[in-house]
Amino acid sequence: MNDSRTRILDAAEALFAETGYEATSTARIALAADVPKGLVFHYFPQKMDVLLTLIDERTEIEEPCEEPLPPDPAGALRRLAARLPLRASPSMRRILFREADTHRTARDRLTALNRELVRRARRTLELTLPGARGDAARLEIAAATFATVLLYQENLFHLTGDRIDPDALADLLTQALT
Structure with a gap:
């Protein structure tokens, strides 16, 4: 799996758990993942796609x-x-x-x-x-x-x-x- 994509998901997981989906911006996710904000949108066209991917890939x-x-x-x-x-x-x-x-x-x-x-x-x-x-x-x-x-x-x-x-x-x- 792509390292940047994984870092984005890891950062989003930590931030969504801490402050919730609504209170977490894609800019905060990018900053926490140490990637450019555009890369977040490259992998996940909308912030909702980050949440959906987390649920699909990290819960079973x-x-x-x-x-x-x-x-x-x-x-x-x-x-x-x-x-x-x-x-x-x-x-x-x-x-x-x-x-x-x-x-x-x-x-x-x-x-x-x-x-x-x-x-x-x-x-x-x-x-x-x-x-x-x-x-x-x-x-x-x-x-x-x-x-x-x-x-x-x-x-x-x-x-x-x-x-x-x-x-x-x-x-x-x-x-x-x-």
Whole structure:
């Protein structure tokens, strides 16, 4: 990959995470990347193209792991929490959450991540709590709660430095289902 293009994306990632997309000018990106402003437009005709490229190239929803599940439902959810399927730097996670309200691409990536996390949590609970399969509504609520808390945790940590204990969350949800 072109060194200048990479420096532009690195600079944009740092600046968008720090001050947001709207507050970051292409001139600031060029200055931080140590490239002429015209080179930013050579690679990215509009500033929006920088954001779209960052999201497309630097965030990815990982494929599920095909390892056998731990036998207990809480352990299986703990493992899922430890392997949150979003591959992205902390800066890119901040960008996704910050820009989701105003930029469709960021919102679409977070929506896809939420759906995948809910799907994996529901499947994990179905496989580890066979008796609960008949209660699809409760499984869906537990899976959605699990996904919401894990995704919200990213914002919480950024804002306050606090983390929600995913082990306690897994225990709470599985106790509620059993």
